[in-house]
Amino acid sequence: MDINDAVASLSALAQYSRLSAFRLLVRAGGEGMVAGDIARALQVPNNTLSAHLSVLQQAGLIYSEREGRSIRYRVEFSGVRALLGFLVEDCCQGSPEVCAPLLEQLLPECCPGEVRA
Amino acid sequence: MDINDAVASLSALAQYSRLSAFRLLVRAGGEGMVAGDIARALQVPNNTLSAHLSVLQQAGLIYSEREGRSIRYRVEFSGVRALLGFLVEDCCQGSPEVCAPLLEQLLPECCPGEVRA
DNA sequence: CAATTATTTCCATTATTCTGGAAATATGGA
């Protein structure tokens, strides 16, 4: 992931309907959601949502799979990891002491059962 | 941080010059950088950069402090943490198993000396 | 094959953002 990819990913998430759709898909987990259900949930016209999903997909944050008449969307977690990795990359090289508190916050939120060394 | 704050923060970072300025400031650490030096480093006119810095500041990602004739900018790490926290929040509630690999990647990158339990 | 359902593509309008010249503000120094 270079800075241009990062701008593309951030731009994709930097819009209300798209961030909402993304969060919906994250919550949906491995099951994902079909386009129509996302549009219904967000109360956005199908064609408008379709354009938004296309942006998220181009950015590598979601992927799609046809399922009969519907198209199912799921989060592309490798893309999400790449973006988050890019964002913390410089931070940690430049000053590791600002990264520790960041993880302190992330760890319990992410993995409640895990223990820090 | 609610979804609207997140859209504002993501929008702030979702532009080449702004993301570049932000990364520069992250690398600069606690010392920060004055506006003119940032503009020079990025080869962007002062007034254009000023507008960009204003967007980053409004989003709570950086803050400024006058220093004589110059104005020094620094990263507002609480804002960065809030954004990253928001992004992983749903992910981890919905499906913790996708969060672990995310941390696996972040931990060594962030805190090379630390050991996982 | 015709009808139905699900979604996307095309396209034009509207809205927002980006950009930088010129003027304004703020500080420090002679």
Added chain:
DNA sequence: TCCATATTTCCAGAATAATGGAAATAATTG
């Protein structure tokens, strides 16, 4: 006070993004 430096604000033109109606594509059903 006058001048130089650093930065911001004002403003308007150019570029980009968002939106949704209408038509096109794709799959299933009778």
